[in-house]
Structure formats: C-alpha cells, structure tokens
Amino acid sequence: MSSQDAALVPAGGSPQRLVDMVFRLREYGIIVVLIIFIAVTTSIQPRFLGEQNIKFVLLNATIYALLALGETMVVVSRQMDLSVGSVLGLSAYVSSNLFGQVHGIPIPVVFLVGIGIGFVCGVVNGAITAFARVPGLVVTLATLYIIRGVDISIIGGGEVVASSLPAHFSAIGSDSVVGVPYVTICVAIVIAIGTYSLRSFRAGRELYAIGSNPEAARLVGIPIARRVFSAYVISGAIAGLAGVIWASFYGTVDSTAGTGYELTVVTAVVVGGVAIFGGSGSAAGAAFGALLLSTIATALYALGVSPFWDPAFDGLLLVLAITLDRGIALRLAAVMRKRTFRHEP
C-alpha cells in the first residue's frame, strides 16, 4: 500500500489492526494447511496416520527444520545461506568416519567435531559476506561447490557404512516415545529456544532490523557486519550438527549426502512465512514449513503418487505460498484504500 493511503487514516485505526491480524494469521495459516492436508490424506488412505509413518515424516522433517532454524537467521537479515547442504555432507562424513578411525570415541565428541566443522564453514561464509561485503548469495553459492569438492576429495570413492557405527549412535533416530523420536523432541526444543531468542534478545531483533532496512540499521548504529557474521556462523554450526544427526539416521554416508538440501531448506523457510528479502518471519514458522514439505512428500507416496512428482509439488507449494502472500498484500492494500475516506476524521 502507499503511504498516501495511510496518511488520512488515524494512527492506530482499525485498518492497521487488520494488517496485524493478517500477518499473524500468515504464521498460523501454515498449521491450518498442514492439518487440512493430513485430514484429506488420511481420509483417502487411513494408514497414513500409522505410528511408523508418523515417525518417518517427523525424522525426515527434523533435519530440514533444524537447518531451517539457521537459514531463518540468515534470511531475516536479508542474506541467504546456500552452503548448508554441502556443510551437512562434509560434517556427516567426517564425524561418522571417526567411529572407524578412533576406536571407542565418545558420541558427544563426534557431535562436537561435526558442529566444529560447520562452525568453521560458517566463519568463512560470514567473514566474506559481512566483512568483505560480497553478497552472501554468491559467497555461499561458491562455498556450496567448494565444500562439496572438499567432501568428495576426502571421501574419494569410499563411504561410511552403517555397520561401522556404534549401536547407541544409530539408535538416535529410532528411540522414540509414543511415536515421536527423542531427537525430534530435542530439535523442537532447540527451535523453540531459537525462535524465542530471535524474538526476545537485542541481537535477534537487530537481525530483523537489518533485513527490514539496512541503511536505517547503519544510521542507528547496529553492528551490521557482526550480526550478519554471527548469523552465518550459527547457520553453519547448525548445519554441522544436522550432519551428525543425518549420519545417525541413514548410517550410510557417501559424498552425495545432503546434496540439494539447501533449496529444500530455503523453500521450507519461505513456505513457513519468512520474507525472502528479510525483516519478518519466525524460525517456528520455518520449522512448520519443513514439516509441511515432509508431510507432502510422504503423503504423495501414501496416496500412490510416484515420488518423482515430489519436487514438482514442492515447487507448486512455494509458488502458492508466495502468490498467496502477494494476493493478501494486494487485497489488503485495496481494502485500506477503500477505507481511507471512511476513516477521515
């Protein structure tokens, strides 16, 4: 909407409440879509809500949702991290390979190594983006290839096989309570903490401010470079963590692990209501976006649709989400335009 329209509306008048409401709805809307989707699928194929199936969906969504947390931090500050898939792959291989190389290595150490690898990758991404001022999209497009290249050259033709992993490690994905894997619960808690932190700490709000208006952020003295750097480092560390979890889920790790994840994660983030040019959206929304994508993939399978259609549906959902946003925004502008004169004092 244009500010001319708003000029005649008294501040705090009802059109704004309408705007606020719609923006809040946008975050919850995804949950509604999710419920409708599950209901429809279940009515056609009742086995869809079986425990095994739920577990599969949740595990699948867990990694994407975790990656989406880091990606959300980067995207709200008007940047992008395309390297998460490669970071996940490198971390998955190097960390799980430790079990074969160092006999009896404690699982927490393996996690720390994985997170450390992601951390280093994040530092590189963040430093080039924030301090050398190269657009993060380009930087991480480059590191997507570089890190994957490093991954391939380390692995050679080999792979980590499930039999080399300790039982406790492989059990991370399988232990569950009433069908919900423990790891999913842990990730959900991490995402909740992340969402709350982005909302309630200065550093978090400043990421939104940077994404909302970078020039104004500079004028009020927000340390833009430091904040963007931190976002990339956290996103990297999270991708590293996700790599270790990935290895525990799948057992077999070769050089293709995590290929293409970055685009799915960005899709989840946008479907989950995070503005692609920064400034708004939440990590919880992004996590629900990941859950929705995962549910759709499984539902298509359950309904007997060829899994080859899966990417097409993800794309369709992305277009729908953005079109819906745009449609709501235009509709809202039109409504407020027509209200302009009625609210004239």
Place this chain on the structure above:
Amino acid sequence: MTVASPTPGDPTSSPHGSADQEEEGSSIDGAQPAVVDDVLGLGEGASGPALVLEHTTKSFGAVHALVDGSIELHWGETHGLVGENGAGKSTLVKILAGVHLPDSGRLVVNGREVRLDGPAASRAVGIAVIHQEASVFPDLSVAENVFIGREPLRSGRRIDFKTMNEEIAVVVDRLGVRLDPRRIAKGLSVADQQIMEIAKALSLKASIIVMDEPTAALSAHEVDRLFEIVELLRCEGTAVLFISHRLQEVFDVCQRVTVMRDGRHVFTKPLAGLVADDLVQAMVGREVVDRAAGGSQQIGDVVLAVDHLSREGVFTDVSFTVRSGEIVVLAGLVGSGRSEVARAIFGIDRRDAGSVSINGRRLRSGSPIDAIAAGVGFVPEDRRQQGLVMAMAIDRNIALASHDHLKRKGLIWGALERDFAADWASRLRLKYGKLSGNASTLSGGNQQKLVLAKWLGRNPSLLVIDEPTRGIDVATKAEVHRLLERLAAEEGVAILMISSELPEVLRMGNRTLVMREGQLVAEFSHSEVSEERIVAAATGQHQDAGSLVTTDAVGPGAA
C-alpha cells in the same frame, strides 16, 4: 534554570519562563522577533552554547563536501540551516549524527569537545538526528523502532516489551498524538513516521535535535502539528537545528538562521530583520530573477480531456481539460488524489470509471504503452525510483523512451543513441561529467532535466509532471520553470503539473485546479488565483488558513 542542564529535554521538566512569551504550542503564526533576546538570556545560566561546530572540513575523494562548516546552537532555540543542494548541509548533519568523521575542525557539545565516531557516540552526547529519508524499519513495531539498539531489558537480558510499550505511550501522549506502540511501522504515513522519530529523540532525552528537511513530505496541517511539537521542545530548552528548502518555514519556526554555500558558512543571523530575499541571495551568491508567468502563451486545442474519471476510494468524478500551450496546475493536500489522477491518466493505475482522451483519442485503462503512443510523457514525483534508471548511463536514460526512432535493422545503434542524447543534453543545458556516466552521478536538478529530456525526445503533446522541482536548488528550479514555460509557449506542449509549493503554483499555472478528498473542488484562472484561495479550497475551510505557507506536500514514495 533547568534549561542549562545537560538534559533539558527531560520529560518531567515543565515549560519554563520563556514559554510565557508566547502562546504555548502555537508557533506558526508569524515571526517572533522578541524571542532571540530571550534565548540569549537563557544562555547566561548555561555553560555557553549547546553545540559549536567550527571550521569543519570533510572530503570524499576529490569532492570537498564541506570546506568550512560552522554552526552554533543555543539552548532553547530553533536554528534554521539553509543552502542550495550541494551546499554541505547533509554532510554537516551526518557529522553531527556520527555517520561521518570530519577531516578537521572542532565540535564542542555542552562545553566539552567531543569526537563522534559513530551513531552511538552522537546519541551519548545528547544529539538526536531525524534523517531526511526517514529511517524506519517497516517490519518492526513502533515501539521497537523507537527503542532499537537500546531496548529496556529484563532478567536474562531479554527485551522488556511491556516497559518499552509503556514508556513510548508516555512519550507519544506528551506529543499529543495517537500512535499505537504495538502496531508495525509498515503503512505509517510519512507524518507519523516523523512523529515516531521525534518520539525516539524524546525517549533518548536528547537535548539537541537535528531535523533534516522534516517537512518535505508533510501536508499543511501535519506541518502545523510538527511545528507545535518543535515549539514545545524549544520551550523546554531543547536546541533544535531545522533544515528546510522552504524558506518561509524557517521564518515561521526559527529564531536564528545559518546560511551555507559551496560547503562554507556564509552567515549566522537572527531572523528578525531579515527577509526571504536576503537568504536566497546568500544561498545563491547573486540575485535570482523570478519572472512571473506572462500568460502570453497561445492557447490552442484541447489535448487532454479527462471525463468523469474515478478510482474507487482514491478519487471520484474528476473532469477537466488541458489545451495545447497551456500549463494547468493540480494543487491540494497530501492524499487528496492528485498524484493518483496523474497515474491514472498515464495508465499506471487502472481507472474504475470515466475516460481519458488525448487529441480526441480515447486511451485504454491501465496502459502506459497506449499513453506513450498517444504522445503523453510522465515525470513522476520520485525521480530516483520511478523516473530514472540510476545505474544506467545518462545517454541511455535519455534514449530510453525513444528506442523506436533509434533503431536500424531492428537494433539500437550506439552512435545514434549518443548523438540523440548529446543533442538533448545540450538543449536542456544538462551539467554532466560524461554521457556514459551513470544517472546517479548527476545532481538532483540535473536528474530532473534528464527525465524531461527523455520525454522531450519523443515530442510529446502532453507532459504530466508530478512535483517538478522538489528537492531542487533555487537556481536550477528557476531554470526548470523557464524550460516548462518555453515548452508550452514555443512548442505548444500541454502541461499538467502537480505542485505542493504555492509560489510555484502561482507562478506557473495558466489555470489552477484544486483537489480535496479525491474530488476537484475549485478552479482558478491565473488572474484569480491566490495562496489564500488555494489553501481555503484545499482544506475546505475559509480564509483563516491564510498564514500557511505551503499548501501541502506530497505523498512520498511508499514506505
């Protein structure tokens, strides 16, 4: 006196003695000759002036933006700062804001020499700057916008949203405006954005407030409200630096004025005893001859016929004509629908009802291509965003609308393009470095000439111009005016112009149409028109609005 304290803007301190000299909160009716002495009197109790900037220089590469920047602010005064574009005002503001570090010079705030190496340092010494381009975060709430970077915290270093909302409610109350702290800033009018910035300054307990062109995008009654707030702050002892292109506003709200030219301090004087021409001469360094419109143009046939044009919720039943060789000015308040009518004529916005015809040919709704083909040129109000491709060469910008004439065998020939551009650049006396340089290298006035050149290259029969001289310095402004007059008189171009500056409206219009709340409410011929009549028609009031200077302002680009 409380004024002397380092935080005279403290919300708890009540207006002190000097407020008695005037009606509280009404600053705009006329000059205040007695106030200057009073302000000087206040200074005695204080530890000298609020802020002194002396012989400051700042260069960006080979450009000497500031050669000798000096200014002195007193507690409890509103100090005007005027100068043409490029005089160094913005650089001076950015130095006070801590955005730029000066190359040399001295800055003393409240008796202490300071070095402002960042916005935080500037805030720490009690300076609040309200920037020209309002620095709003559209996705954050009003309260967050106000408190960004210094939010009140509760346990665990979490932001205390409750306290934040309460504190800003107090500040907003004190300003006597309605602004919900919890709403997001997206969609706030420019006036409300400015109120928000002022609330920020107040909550910072800033004792020195710098306002960079605060009225550029405000309507008359919003300007009134702003001036009341400025006067309130001044009476509480705040030092206000007020920068404006509109000289009458400086006379209305300021006690002293500093004039800058070419990065140098020209003079600082009390406004009592000065007239606008003194300032203009000092700004330009010579006398500006402002020729009144002759009205000798040959008015020809109807070029533009707008018939019962409506767009729901924006404007209703607008009908008028513009003839060949005629300049018609659309005046009115912000949001009265002037710019929207222009956009609908050119086909940027669709119309819901009515018709637009050029030389008898009816234009399709919502089709700028149709409008251009029919000979309409459109110079939008925001030339940087809408009028030019800033990152494109000057010659290509000029050629942008004339590609069909510059094509040979289906390709655009660089040589034809350059010759065409060079021709128009010299006809409009464009001042540029290289034609292959980006449009962004030009000054504001020359950018406007560039937009004009683009359309003149097509020999338009109708030129629609929204705010032709906004943000353009005095000398170039006169040049643009002469250019438009010549186009009408000599080339027979029909010109529909939107303007928010009354002197411009009075000077340029063969006819003046006034819009209010989406409707055409008055029409004046060149001999009938007067400031009072326009203001009365635009506000729907009677002649009591006569003291206003500028009818209104302009809807800014969307936030």
